Amino acid sequence: MLVVLGTVGWAVVSNPRMSWDVVGHYLFHPAILDGLVLTCWLTVVTTFLGLVIGIVLAIMRLSSNMFISGMSGVYVWFFRGTPLLVQLIILYNLASLFPTLSISIPFGPTLLSANTNTLITPYVAAILGLCLHEAAYMAEIVRGGLLSFDKGQRHAADALGMTGWQKFMHVVLPQVLPSIIPPIGNQLIGMLKMTSLVSVIALSDLLYSVQLIYSRNYQTIPLLLVACFWYLVATTVLSGAQRLVERRFGKGIAVR
Template identity: 60%
Template sequence: MTVLEAHSNSVADHRPSEEPRLTYVPAKAWGTRIAAVALLLVVVSFLWSIASNPNFGWTVVGEYLFDPRILSGLYLTLWLTLVTMVIGIVLGTVFAVMSMSGNVVIATIANAYIWFFRGTPVLVQLIFWYNLGALFPELSIGIPFTSLWISVPTNTAISPVMAAVLGLGLNEGAYMSEIIRSGLLAVDPGQRQAAKSLGMTSGRALWRIVLPQAMPIIVPPTGNQAIGMLKTSSLVSVIALSDLLYSVQTIYSRNYQTIPLLIVACLWYLLATTVFSLIQARVERHFGRSSLQASQARRARQ
């Protein structure tokens, strides 16, 4: 036996023996199960107390749930939500890009818009647009320093619907601007530099390269804003616009069934919010496919 073999045998003799394989048995979560059962009993008891309480007027709820006046108000609420969100997304994109501009004048104007509409209550803005005729009896548009001007009475141009669209849309644009700006800033600046090196203009690089990568960050808060706008639109009832809440208020002011009619409004708001949430989840999955595929490719390479 050589010296090397003797040394190897000596090292092998001093190696620690292999530890026995341990079997992990998860602990039985009896405490969690008992808490879940207790919580379920509390929820069922609460729901039963609501369903069996005659003061809620469930028969009146069923009677007015599909009332044409309620459905008309629901349609206006959904229409306002969609229109103001489109306006908010468009304005938000424009002012987000402007606020990131290197031009001081452009960036200052964008930041002033965001500062004003985020700093004043949306209810005040709605009332302001509704009463704009008190400040400007006529609205004029035309070419400066010429006689080519058109004037219309402000109360004719700014109807309650237009006041609602302006108030909600401009306010939403300020919030969407910050959401979109945060998404754009999250994209690696090297992406813009690479796009410019390929000969792309700034606008084309923004539309084709930067925005698609920012969408997974922009979509979740935008969905929350849409759901919030659905409920915020109920403020238009103060300017006598027949949305869902105003329609409910009109009915219960005559039959004095306040609680049942408010439950009708809540049920429709909950249904619309649920649909919006499902759409948001679908859009998030769509824009999250690229990041999911990239992570799967990295795991495959590892």
């Protein structure tokens, strides 16, 4: 296997058509670096928003109220069951369905109104699409963590007279956090790569910046190698950070 991989690797590296000089020329090109920054920003923001929304959805899903639990279930069913690419395209073209977005009092006056094309820019569509999609997966991760918590310990905390906040911080969180950190880290790394889908709505992330350049100079493969290099660098950094966090919180946390 190593011989085969080595042979394939050497064939790629030594191929003059790979145009490694082009790769080196564009590796630190300002447009590429700007796209990389936007990709990292989208990753952090949408993962954070997705986690916040996911926590709310997980709590709703565990509610004894069937209507509230059902709403959360339908949300997760829809956003996990439809492709992210389709969701992004629908959001970006929302103006074709609703030319104007308004907030009004039922049977009363309109309080706020805005042109949908002005409001839903490629950047806004990307943020909304990515975080809403991510929230469905985060909800299941958090729900799984909460379900793994032993309810007997909650009763013991009640017997000690702990408040709701004290129970959460001193009993629930230290035991739930170690089980949800690894999948959340995996989702963060996955989100970094999923941001490449925003290129279809003309947002200048890393992939779209690369596409703009190779559409002018026709150096498709070398430019895609540049994108692959930076995706690998970013995922390697995130993977290292994930391992550090897992090592830090692997045995739970002590909140004082």
